[in-house]
Amino acid sequence: MEPRLGGPVSGNAIPPVDYLSWYVPRLQENRPHDLSQSGFGYDWQVEVGADAMLTFWKSGQDPAQWVADRYEVELNQVCIAHGACQSISLAILAALPVDGPRVVGVEMPSFAVVSQSARLLGCEVIPFHRGPSEGPWELNRAEVLEILPKVGVLALTPVMNPTGEMISEDDQQWLIKVTQEAGVNLVSDEVYLDASKGTEFYRPMYKYAKNAISINSLTKTYGLGPIRFGWMIGEPKLIQNAKNAFQNMQGLASAPTVSIAETVFPRLDEALDGIWEARKQNLPKLLEVLEAHGIKWTPPPFGIYGAFSIGMDAVEAMAKYGKPLGLLATPGGMFHSDLKHYLRIAWGSSPESFEAAMPVLSQFLTSIQEGIA
Numbered sequence: 001m002e003p004r005l006g007g008p009v010s011g012n013a014i015p016p017v018d019y020l021s022w023y024v025p026r027l028q029e030n031r032p033h034d035l036s037q038s039g040f041g042y043d044w045q046v047e048v049g050a051d052a053m054l055t056f057w058k059s060g061q062d063p064a065q066w067v068a069d070r071y072e073v074e075l076n077q078v079c080i081a082h083g084a085c086q087s088i089s090l091a092i093l094a095a096l097p098v099d100g101p102r103v104v105g106v107e108m109p110s111f112a113v114v115s116q117s118a119r120l121l122g123c124e125v126i127p128f129h130r131g132p133s134e135g136p137w138e139l140n141r142a143e144v145l146e147i148l149p150k151v152g153v154l155a156l157t158p159v160m161n162p163t164g165e166m167i168s169e170d171d172q173q174w175l176i177k178v179t180q181e182a183g184v185n186l187v188s189d190e191v192y193l194d195a196s197k198g199t200e201f202y203r204p205m206y207k208y209a210k211n212a213i214s215i216n217s218l219t220k221t222y223g224l225g226p227i228r229f230g231w232m233i234g235e236p237k238l239i240q241n242a243k244n245a246f247q248n249m250q251g252l253a254s255a256p257t258v259s260i261a262e263t264v265f266p267r268l269d270e271a272l273d274g275i276w277e278a279r280k281q282n283l284p285k286l287l288e289v290l291e292a293h294g295i296k297w298t299p300p301p302f303g304i305y306g307a308f309s310i311g312m313d314a315v316e317a318m319a320k321y322g323k324p325l326g327l328l329a330t331p332g333g334m335f336h337s338d339l340k341h342y343l344r345i346a347w348g349s350s351p352e353s354f355e356a357a358m359p360v361l362s363q364f365l366t367s368i369q370e371g372i373a
Contacts, residue, residue, distance in 0.1 A: 001315065003111070022315070031328040033328065033361070035345045038304070038305050042222070077233055079242040081250070082254065083229065083230040084215055091234075103123060103124045103152055104153045107130055109163070109339055110156075110336075128144050130171070144175065151184055152184065153185050156187075161344075162335050162342065163344075166300065187213050189215050190216050191230075196301075206234050218261060227261065278347060282351060283299060286345060286354075292362065305348070326360065329361075331343060
């Protein structure tokens with residue numbers, strides 16, 4: 001179920017995204033107690049008129065300017081794309097050296113798209129690890145140093161999926177230093193990072209590394225996944241590469257997408273405030289359930305999801321105990337085989353629905369513990 005690393009692929013060798021192959025059918029079951037949503041549930045109450053569906057966005061403004069203004073960078077440091085997944089592919093293309101190896105080092109655990117999209121682009125993909133472990137989620141520095149001479153790009157997710165753990169400042173600065181010395185660019189998937197804005201953990205790569213492209217979108221922390229609006233921030237030369245790739249592969253941005261994004265951009269901090277409120281109301285209820293079952297766990301310091309061990313294969317547990325209860329949560333093995341006993345729980349839903357799910361989660365954990373005993 002974990003991401004499939006390896007060499008370039010095409011045709012019937014293209015690997016599925018096993019997580020989505022598992023998740024989408026279960027999502028379509030509309031289980032009443034859904035703790036799987038890793039994106040924040042926020043009602044923007046945005047309406048799109050027929051003119052937005054048929055014409056260029058009304059203002060004629062460059063949507064990259066909204067991103068540049070929000071993140072206090074220059075316009076030529078921003079490239080717009082259709083969501084984070086497309087941005088990952090474009091950023092890898094932009095960051096690969098002209099005459100260097102078409103090899104991408106991908107941090108594990110991770111979402112399959114981060115690694116597998118590189119394979120579709122004709123790259124070999126090899127792993128380096130941050131964890132997994134029961135203790136601190138630390139970067140395996142020896143592993144990074146071993147693969148640096150072999151790669152053209154390193155791709156990572158600073159706010160790890162599925163644990164929600166932020167890369168340490170020491171590991172981040174070390175990684176920037178050694179990649180710059182090696183002439184290797186960084187692609188940093190930061191779709192969850194804005195949940196840490198205003199804290200010591202908010203450390204986007206583009207602020208510290210001239211060899212980095214930071215990826216973000218309106219999907220996860222802003223609750224607008226269906227419109228697929230994303231962006232990349234980096235040094236102008238790298239971003240111009242990404243713009244060229246976008247125009248070749250996409251042409252123009254979608255007018256309805258940009259129209260919706262234009263409506264919400266001045267209000268984005270509403271969602272970030274909502275995340276902290278959801279965390280304040282929902283997370284203590286989760287901790288209470290885990291404590292009652294003897295599960296010791298320290299949640300990540302920000303964000304709307306985390307993962308902990310439940311003592312058995314989480315895919316099996318979801319099938320055997322979760323489905324009959326109408327419960328849905330995400331198995332950690334979808335992101336790394338060493339996390340197969342982990343379950344990712346998200347607390348970004350409404351307080352009412354989250355509270356209603358807690359007795360069900362409690363029964364789920366009871367069933368597991370009784371089964372193990």
